Amino acid sequence: MRIARLNEQLKREISELIQRQVRDPRVGQVTITGVDVARDLGSAKVYVRGPGSIEDRESTLQGLNAAAPFLRTALGRVLHVRKVPELRFQPDRSYEHAQRIEQVLSEVIPLDAPPEPDEEIE
Numbered sequence: 001m002r003i004a005r006l007n008e009q010l011k012r013e014i015s016e017l018i019q020r021q022v023r024d025p026r027v028g029q030v031t032i033t034g035v036d037v038a039r040d041l042g043s044a045k046v047y048v049r050g051p052g053s054i055e056d057r058e059s060t061l062q063g064l065n066a067a068a069p070f071l072r073t074a075l076g077r078v079l080h081v082r083k084v085p086e087l088r089f090q091p092d093r094s095y096e097h098a099q100r101i102e103q104v105l106s107e108v109i110p111l112d113a114p115p116e117p118d119e120e121i122e
Contacts, residue, residue: 003037007044009079010035014046014087017074018064026063028052033092037085044085047092057091064089 015032030050037044050060068087076084 003039003041006037006041006081007035010037010044010046010075010085013075013078014071017071018067021074022063022067022071024063024067026059027067028056028060030060030064033094041081041083041085044087046087046089048089049092049095061089061091 011032011034014035018027018030018032028050030048032046033049034047035044036047046064048061048064050057052060065088068089072084072087
């Protein structure tokens with residue numbers, strides 16, 4: 001339960017810090033979609049999603065990873081935890097996975113197909 005609260009707090013604080021204090025031009029408009037802190041609190045995967053091409057997103061990740069030590073230090077001043085986890089920024093691929101699932105389902109079940117009639121039990 002404590003880790004879930006820490007995940008949410010990190011998500012909020014990192015989002016605010018990126019928006020207000022990170023000056024790296026590679027870091028544009030990004031959305032922090034989730035944070036997953038390891039059980040030992042030593043590291044945290046920070047999932048991000050941003051607009052633009054694949055190259056733009058890669059550049060954004062490089063900028064965020066370069067800003068990670070600064071963000072970790074800033075989090076240490078704001079959070080009341082013994083140890084601030086090491087931040088590892090990763091792309092959030094959940095949207096692409098959802099699109100792929102939707103595509104596969106549409107191939108299997110066409111959208112314009114009439115619904116199957118229910119069989120009557122006699």
